Amino acid sequence: MSIELRHLRCFLAVAEESSVTRAAARLGLSQPSVSRALASLEQHVGVRLVDRSTHHLALTEAGRAFRDKAAVAVAAFDDALDTGRLPHRPLRLGHAWSALGPYTTPLLRRWQREHPDIPLELLRVDDRTAGLVRGEVDAAVLRGPVDTPALATELLFTESRVAAVPSDDPRAARASLTLADLAAGPVVLNTVSGLTTLDLWPPEIRPTATITVANTDDWLTAIAAGRGVGASAASTAQMHAHGGVTYLPLSDAPRVPVLLAWRSASPHPAVRQLVALARAVARRR
Template identity: 35%
Template structure:
């Protein structure tokens, strides 16, 4: 039997992401490569793990047990890597769209004073876990909590919502916008890692439509070309300037809560220090 770790990573990613396409994005590979890994795992074990249809899949009864074991194997491997990392020279902070916005540089300097021998490394990740699940991050900046039991999410503060629109849009002439200004417009939405959903608007001011995107770069390109408006956190506005894009605060939009996520079963002193500094960075004044 020849079972490779990449087979297990592909299996867990597919189950968590619920589609082969999203699993490929999380793993940074192609959909075909993910499919090949699942097929190779089934061949190595000599049984069917996922029952596929043209549009979806469901784990077989034995597949459910294999998935649970695969999670345990990958969790133990990640724990091994984190234990080794605690004796290393860096703390990796994952984020999807933006780190901590205007607070990032100040926090970086505070970290260097507190831990001069441990580098703080910011890692952009479009994975739902912010890089925790695949081991590319030790702690992840999240703007919604992770619901998986193996992770814990600590609230550290809140951010205002900003509209993003083409600089040529007539709305860009205003200093402040309201939720009703989005009525009748198309909104670019990243359902995997973004902070905006259809439910944000009341029925009377609901936008005309929502256009799905994957990641901040596609979001900004769509907005700069005038094909859609966007809504995101103040950190996105601070950290992602783009020619042709104007950011405006949305006065009556609910704030976005910011979380730091980490592994539940492996409290790290470095992660604890980072959470403490980040929480202090969000205190008023």
């Protein structure tokens, strides 16, 4: 049996989605075909890549190591197919939400002025690496720690955190909130592409009830409906205003690192220019 690119794409989709069903939907394939591709890949490499013993699929240690190699291989293949368009093919910049916050528009405008021959495409992709590991984008704006070895990163700036509460909640009238103020009721967590996990809270005040969603839109809707409260980066308040959600400073939460990430192997030819310009834009404001 030979392994084809489709096997790697299926594996990477499962790795990002933690679900065969969601991976199949993203790829436009049937669930059984994705399961067969994953099983064939595991048989070929001779190790189990995905732990299926839990409700949500998780990568094994071997799977995490193989994911980085597979991502590099897929990205290199995709780049090879684009050689006829180099060096002027579009530079795809992914983000899971909020992009670069207040620096987004200045970056896009300056890029257009300074690099008019290379279009910069801003794409929202709802997963933890904003499509970077799967090769859907050439670079990505990521928040929080990045532990994927195949990625190179540049810290652009840090931003404060905010609490998000229903606008008719009594806490919405406060000037600021603390982590303890959010711990009493359910906390809405975006477990697919979000930044916040229960580890944000110290063990002694960790919330006991959570509601999980898959993207920022559903996160906002759940909070506006009064199902729970949330925590996010300050850019969320700037980029995702909602009539039913009030954002307040979260006074005792650590700041959030905002990074530009790209694949260290086979990067887009213009990635270095993007890094330099993003750094310059973030430092000027």
